[in-house]
Amino acid sequence: MNGSRSRTPLLPLARALLSHYRRHPLQLLALAVMIVLATMLWTGVNHLTSQARASLNQSEQAVAERQQVLRDDGRDLVVDDFVSLRLAGVCVMPWLEVTPETGNRLVGVDPLAAHCFGAGTGASQVLDQPLDGKPFVDMHTAATIDALESRLYLLTPEITQAADLPDGYHLKTFSVSPDTGELGDSFLLNLEALGVLVLLITALLLRSVYLLGLAQRRDSFALLHRFGVPPGHVQSWLLLEILSLALVCVVPGVWLGRWLAAGLGGGFGQALDGLFDIPLYAGQGQGWITPVLVMLAVVLVACLGDLLLLRFRELFSLPVPARSGLATVLLVAGLAMAFLAPSLLWVFVAVALVFAGAGWLTPVAVAYVAHWRADRMAEPLTRWRYRELAVLARRLTLPLVALQFALAMVLAIQALVTTFEDTFDRWLGQRLEAAYYIEVPAGADGNKAAQSLTGQQESVPGLQWHRVKRGQAQLADVGNASGLQVDVFAVAPVGSLIRQWALLEAVDQPWKALASGQGVMVNEQLARRQKIEVGDSLLLTLGEQSGMLPVLGIYPDYGRPVGEVLLNSETLPDGFVIRFESFSVTPGELEIGSITGALKQLWGVEALAIRDNGTIRELATGVFDQTFALTRAMTLLTLILAASALLMMGWVFFSTRAWYFRLLEVWGMSQRQVAGQLLRLALLLTGGIAILALPLGVWLTWVLVHRINPLAFGWSLPMAVYPAFWLQLAVLSLAIGLSISVLMGRQLGKPAATPVSANAVVGGER
Amino acid sequence: MTESLLAVRGLSKQFVSGNETVPVIEKLSFTLDEGQSLALTGRSGSGKSTLLNLLCGLASPDAGTIVLQGLVFEAGSSGARQKAAAWASLRRQQIGVVFQEANLMPALSLLENVQFRAQLAGRDPSKSEDWLARLDIGELAGRYPDQVSGGQRQRAALAMVFAMEPALILADEPTGSLDRHTACEVAGVLFDLQARHGCGLILATHDAELAAACQHHLDLGHLSGL
Numbered sequence: 003m004n005g006s007r008s009r010t011p012l013l014p015l016a017r018a019l020l021s022h023y024r025r026h027p028l029q030l031l032a033l034a035v036m037i038v039l040a041t042m043l044w045t046g047v048n049h050l051t052s053q054a055r056a057s058l059n060q061s062e063q064a065v066a067e068r069q070q071v072l073r074d075d076g077r078d079l080v081v082d083d084f085v086s087l088r089l090a091g092v093c094v095m096p097w098l099e100v101t102p103e104t105g106n107r108l109v110g111v112d113p114l115a116a117h118c119f120g121a122g123t124g125a126s127q128v129l130d131q132p133l134d135g136k137p138f139v140d141m142h143t144a145a146t147i148d149a150l151e152s153r154l155y156l157l158t159p160e161i162t163q164a165a166d167l168p169d170g171y172h173l174k175t176f177s178v179s180p181d182t183g184e185l186g187d188s189f190l191l192n193l194e195a196l197g198v199l200v201l202l203i204t205a206l207l208l209r210s211v212y213l214l215g216l217a218q219r220r221d222s223f224a225l226l227h228r229f230g231v232p233p234g235h236v237q238s239w240l241l242l243e244i245l246s247l248a249l250v251c252v253v254p255g256v257w258l259g260r261w262l263a264a265g266l267g268g269g270f271g272q273a274l275d276g277l278f279d280i281p282l283y284a285g286q287g288q289g290w291i292t293p294v295l296v297m298l299a300v301v302l303v304a305c306l307g308d309l310l311l312l313r314f315r316e317l318f319s320l321p322v323p324a325r326s327g328l329a330t331v332l333l334v335a336g337l338a339m340a341f342l343a344p345s346l347l348w349v350f351v352a353v354a355l356v357f358a359g360a361g362w363l364t365p366v367a368v369a370y371v372a373h374w375r376a377d378r379m380a381e382p383l384t385r386w387r388y389r390e391l392a393v394l395a396r397r398l399t400l401p402l403v404a405l406q407f408a409l410a411m412v413l414a415i416q417a418l419v420t421t422f423e424d425t426f427d428r429w430l431g432q433r434l435e436a437a438y439y440i441e442v443p444a445g446a447d448g449n450k451a452a453q454s455l456t457g458q459q460e461s462v463p464g465l466q467w468h469r470v471k472r473g474q475a476q477l478a479d480v481g482n483a484s485g486l487q488v489d490v491f492a493v494a495p496v497g498s499l500i501r502q503w504a505l506l507e508a509v510d511q512p513w514k515a516l517a518s519g520q521g522v523m524v525n526e527q528l529a530r531r532q533k534i535e536v537g538d539s540l541l542l543t544l545g546e547q548s549g550m551l552p553v554l555g556i557y558p559d560y561g562r563p564v565g566e567v568l569l570n571s572e573t574l575p576d577g578f579v580i581r582f583e584s585f586s587v588t589p590g591e592l593e594i595g596s597i598t599g600a601l602k603q604l605w606g607v608e609a610l611a612i613r614d615n616g617t618i619r620e621l622a623t624g625v626f627d628q629t630f631a632l633t634r635a636m637t638l639l640t641l642i643l644a645a646s647a648l649l650m651m652g653w654v655f656f657s658t659r660a661w662y663f664r665l666l667e668v669w670g671m672s673q674r675q676v677a678g679q680l681l682r683l684a685l686l687l688t689g690g691i692a693i694l695a696l697p698l699g700v701w702l703t704w705v706l707v708h709r710i711n712p713l714a715f716g717w718s719l720p721m722a723v724y725p726a727f728w729l730q731l732a733v734l735s736l737a738i739g740l741s742i743s744v745l746m747g748r749q750l751g752k753p754a755a756t757p758v759s760a761n762a763v764v765g766g767e768r
Numbered sequence: 769m770t771e772s773l774l775a776v777r778g779l780s781k782q783f784v785s786g787n788e789t790v791p792v793i794e795k796l797s798f799t800l801d802e803g804q805s806l807a808l809t810g811r812s813g814s815g816k817s818t819l820l821n822l823l824c825g826l827a828s829p830d831a832g833t834i835v836l837q838g839l840v841f842e843a844g845s846s847g848a849r850q851k852a853a854a855w856a857s858l859r860r861q862q863i864g865v866v867f868q869e870a871n872l873m874p875a876l877s878l879l880e881n882v883q884f885r886a887q888l889a890g891r892d893p894s895k896s897e898d899w900l901a902r903l904d905i906g907e908l909a910g911r912y913p914d915q916v917s918g919g920q921r922q923r924a925a926l927a928m929v930f931a932m933e934p935a936l937i938l939a940d941e942p943t944g945s946l947d948r949h950t951a952c953e954v955a956g957v958l959f960d961l962q963a964r965h966g967c968g969l970i971l972a973t974h975d976a977e978l979a980a981a982c983q984h985h986l987d988l989g990h991l992s993g994l
Contacts (some may be wrong), residue, residue: 033855382887662873669888670860672852
């Protein structure tokens, strides 16, 4: 017997296998669109976060442990200052921040001056790299850019002492932002988590569309097998086919994602700036290779995961009760872990477990409930409808679960964003309580200004103000944190401006007690980290004096990671070092110009640093609105994708059931009655999924608000639910069901083919 | 004079394929009395299935008249909604249709299928188990269609038809997908029950033996009239 093996001719095989897409071009198109959209969504989110992360790292590395030289008169630095300082022998490096009319902020540096910081330091490492615009450019280049805004800083190494400086200058710590601790990272982490969730949902959708096509091609594969084509050849072809399609679609998807990120990047950058004072510098984020490779891997795993995991097939083909048991274990473990998790990582693991459990259980639960209802129905059509529902739940598992996840995600994000908007309003109210904010220049006497404003307050209706002295104190004997350094905000008078702050917890009449110097208030961050409660006494060292001060209240800090103590400045001891001083003023019937004019005269300066809080509030509201709109747009886009996929899958799947709806007509039901049955079935399915998405969405909201936010940001948001939005999503789900039934209803008018698998003993139709 | 169960007069049907009009049935006339059986034969495409569709109102004739149980259905578009409703009522209660395959709802068990059909027809569903037993598949009542053989599925389909106590059974190659032995068994059951219950039977088939078992024979490949 001749045992020679012959090769399968590739062309006829390819032609036979591709004939499916010739017959169903829309399916190929749907698959391609799905890959493009999945890539676009994930790349968009990922590109934004990686760009922001790279920018953060670079800026942090570049400005680590640095100080800047400032003019005593508060004026902006110019080139002459650089020359004066260099002539005085002070080693300074110019740092020119430029915000171009389009694009993100750039930093112009002088590489020749980097030697000030010595070899091996953060700055020299950054500056040793080529200045390629990510975000550092040569000083000359930055100076020639048409900028909306530019500011020159002069940086000097830590060894420079105040005594080294010529007259008229002083030193100050340089930082592009306040010490944000892990805030920036956490914010980006949350965005990355959103990106992963988007990726998961789109991967599920991709898989569902692909498997549908595969199911329709199964007969062709069987035929080829009978014709002597080895299964390995078919599998290789499938791999080649999906790889080619992925390559063709992933590249434009990445391009679209980057375009999306670029379009939204402005808002995102402003949001980072507004939220955490983190500037988003110009940069390229990650390149093309990583997202292309990641998406290729995702497409391959989503579509051909079964082939790749052939060895583990037994695990995936567990009997339904065992699978349900495993899913329940995952769900319960995830719920418990989310409650007890000590760190963000474990919370994310818990979320993954809950989603895996819910994803596995949902179709089984729907099928179980449908069967349970069917068993109790005497009316034949209702019983049949519930039985059909059980079939649909099993056969449309992937798109249904994807829709459920998308709905849950949208619910959670919507609740989070809406809650955040409310909180943000309060945050603005706290930070920008007065109409104007005026910095007291270095060396100026704040007391004179305070006396002047006190004098005017009685005669000018509506004039409100307070003075804030900032410094630091040592907090002792609190838990294990002995000698903890905290920021001090000393306010006087404790007037109506500050009394508008919302307190998280407080004693009776807290502001009155603060005004009379009976104690202090602490920020949420300090209270949380040091487990301080209202009524506790703190041993504070202010200057050279120490004393026990009771905690009168805890105020929200909305993310500032540094511990703060708020007290009446009249109780400050003489030795307290004031590091910064400001006035918050609402001029009432007075023009702000007359107030600032008087202050300039009092302080003998030509210019004042004034912040118009009204304008900032307007700008900040706009920035946040844009950020929230971005988040909503991302989640809504995912939901639309999931809904479209279910619509398409539902339509295709229902068309395979067309024969059975036709049977109803044969058995004496009118077309209108059959269409009615179809409508009720579709609505039952999508409505059921919306109901099942609800607890998952509420739980995810709870995780974001009560677990992720406190662990990542150190502060909590109030948990709020929005039933009106639930209703909107329910209506949307029903609209999807309605669309499926309308599409399918059109098919009912056409002759239906006998199902291919009618004779097969495979259970595929049930 | 006894009125026929079914009378067909001058029935015509044609299909349009592209620019071409293809006549499938032309001026066909015949009658069928209660308890009688008629075999429809003819090559593929000769119009057997089309005729069955016309006889249960799933398709509309271009010309001619169908009289079923005293109800008169004239060709033409006038009163289309009333005609559709009348045909739907007949199919629900009086006309049992058996196809070559896929006669059962896959999500319902065999028993549930029979009960479903009986209830749709307004008959007592409690006899459904008896029907399955009479067709020798009583022990399979709880199984789903994909869990039984093709012959057992066709028996269940017959149980469904007889559970609705029809006046007329239209069977479109009911044994076409079965092996010879099973086909004989299923056909035997069909003729036996049809004779016992006295309903009319129109059977489209390629099987000469099956056709010979019917009292009347109409070869659509040749022509018309009984």
